[in-house]
Amino acid sequence: MTGHPHDHGHAHAPAAAEDGPPSEYARLGRAVREILVEKGILSAADVRRAIEAMDARGPHLGARMVARAWHDLAYKARLLADGTAAAAELGIEMGPTILKVVENTAAVHNLIVCTLCSCYPRMVLGIPPDWYKSRPYRSRAVHEPRSVLAEFGTVIPDDVEVRVHDSTADLRYLVLPRRPAGTEGWSEAALASLVTRDSMIGVSLARSAHEPVETA
Amino acid sequence: MSAPLALGTAVRVRAAYPPGHIRTPFYVRGKRGRIVQYCGDFGNPETLAYGHDGTPRQPLYRVHFAQSEVWPDYRGVGRDSLEVEIYSHWLEPAGDAP
Numbered sequence: 001m002t003g004h005p006h007d008h009g010h011a012h013a014p015a016a017a018e019d020g021p022p023s024e025y026a027r028l029g030r031a032v033r034e035i036l037v038e039k040g041i042l043s044a045a046d047v048r049r050a051i052e053a054m055d056a057r058g059p060h061l062g063a064r065m066v067a068r069a070w071h072d073l074a075y076k077a078r079l080l081a082d083g084t085a086a087a088a089e090l091g092i093e094m095g096p097t098i099l100k101v102v103e104n105t106a107a108v109h110n111l112i113v114c115t116l117c118s119c120y121p122r123m124v125l126g127i128p129p130d131w132y133k134s135r136p137y138r139s140r141a142v143h144e145p146r147s148v149l150a151e152f153g154t155v156i157p158d159d160v161e162v163r164v165h166d167s168t169a170d171l172r173y174l175v176l177p178r179r180p181a182g183t184e185g186w187s188e189a190a191l192a193s194l195v196t197r198d199s200m201i202g203v204s205l206a207r208s209a210h211e212p213v214e215t216a
Numbered sequence: 217m218s219a220p221l222a223l224g225t226a227v228r229v230r231a232a233y234p235p236g237h238i239r240t241p242f243y244v245r246g247k248r249g250r251i252v253q254y255c256g257d258f259g260n261p262e263t264l265a266y267g268h269d270g271t272p273r274q275p276l277y278r279v280h281f282a283q284s285e286v287w288p289d290y291r292g293v294g295r296d297s298l299e300v301e302i303y304s305h306w307l308e309p310a311g312d313a314p
Contacts, residue, residue: 098255100278115241115243116239116241142241142243142286142298143243143287143290144291144292145292145296146291146292146293146296147291158293159293160293161293161295161296161297162292162293162296162297163296163297163298163299164297164298164299165298165299165300166241166298166299166300166301167301168239168240168241168300168301168302169239169255169258169261169276169301169302169303170255170256170258170276170301171255171278171301
């Protein structure tokens, strides 16, 4: 953006035009929303509230589940058996989403992708990062996962199986990362501070006990 | 294929290429794997996508594949694997588990 004062004489397009014309899908979405509002089926405030509710979701929800699982082995067993019910147990509303939690162990490292579109456990991680939706990640994660992991700074030893989960249908996946060493006796809240979004997608490990936590 | 298949059952993904909204990735078609989870019965996305009701509902499975089975040129470790959700009408019996 080249900011310039508006005391000049020439005419130019309004700033909104700089975004270019809306795509066909953007126009379709807008038209459907406007029709629903005009017919009184939804209000504009309903739409805004739904967006706010989605924006309020984020990795802090998944991190609470992971920290609880690290802290409470009985909860961990329930989380792995039925992720949807285990989320509800912490008051996390899942709607129709079926959550499958896969556990990283000394023998298996899990990685999540959706090759067909961009399915993501939004109810517990919020809006996906752009790279998760990119074609390079979607195609390479299934074909050369170790190279993709290395680009995230994650090197998995050769004696550990890299297991890639492609979210092709009705389940959504969350990785339960390994509990970092040196966290014995930590509170759930302290443990949750080590659980990053990327560690729950599987592109990284949880933070180490000594890694400074960014507070930005 | 009648459901539910037992865990560990060897299956092969149909090597079929029909048009339409298909949730079976191309890269596993024709590949052999084994059942690791029966997820329940779900509306068929191939008809749901076109305004139908998705019935009859299809059993959905998570299928485990060896990376070496899926990608002949896979560079990685022998036990690396892929797990993919596949509807039962895309699965056929495979004689031997890979």
